[in-house]
Amino acid sequence: MSDDQTWVPESCTLPGGQRPLRLAEFDNLFATALLAQRRLSPTELLWLLHPAAEATTRDLIGRESSCCSLFSFTLAADTGTLRVDVQVPAEHVDVLDALALRAAARMTA
Template identity: 35%
Template sequence: MSYRIAEVAELVGVPATTLRYYEDIGLVGRPARGANGYRSYDDADLERLRFIVATKSLGIPLTDVAELVKAYDVEDCSTVAHQVVELVATRLAETQTRIGDLVALAAQLQGVSARLADAPTSGRCGDGCPCVTAAPAAPAGRRTFVSLTRGPVVATPDAPVIACSLEADAVPHRLADWQALVARAVDREAIVGGMALQFVASPELVAEVARLAAAEQDCCSFFTFTLQMSTGTVRLEVRAPDDAADVVAAMFGTAA
């Protein structure tokens, strides 16, 4: 079947200008042109572009996408999938690091906002003025909650707040601890409201799971952790409200 560029753009979900750009940089070959001079795409072109758009949507750089396309054209699906898995793993690690950095930045910005809100209504700026770019240390005994969803931190009697009170500089370390633990899981299972991870039992692992779950529940009370132990295995169930589904996936992964 033959398609014009506008039809392909609609089918793969990108503007026609993007398709032309992919041609210009050599990511895809230039399609044949019909007697009327218009680009003419076939089914193979369409499937290749769907593959490109799908991998690009994962944040994989175009240079890597170009290498994947070469494999897509000549390799078995399992070989291509293996390459995609490796790139996705790298992208995931980078994204999880950025999550920690962004939550830490959000905590800092929230502190700055709170301090500026207390600025005097009159007088010139000077020493001790709150108009600074660095957040002050949080007052002793007071927790600063940073929203982990797109909306503001709003508490209701019926729903826990999807927010974290962990100190900003501790967030990346906590995420790294969870990543190291999750990497040891031998099985993952989607459950109602969350994710279940299964591990090979050992005293050291049980202690680490319990430590992290207790620490996380203290700063992110919207999580519910259930630890089950049986002969040779440890099962950790993590549940959270529907609004925190993305947070659960980012921290604990998804089922295969």
């Protein structure tokens, strides 16, 4: 998968030089902890993660929320997994699409 970041919205306040590092953090989370992904609606994505990744996930989505306000993350324990609901406004469905593709490409087997 390309590391082209053209899908990153202009509203993201994370400095450009730090974006590859943040993407690498998400890639690592997907590769090591993502068990399943479902698209609940055009604007909502569900990730089921290994519960051992809770601290890492909380930290990462907290930092992402502070620089990219278009994302809304909700984290909850869900029957032996960690559930993360990711929502975006309708005008940013393309960003959620790109994130979903990135996650699927790196998901644990």
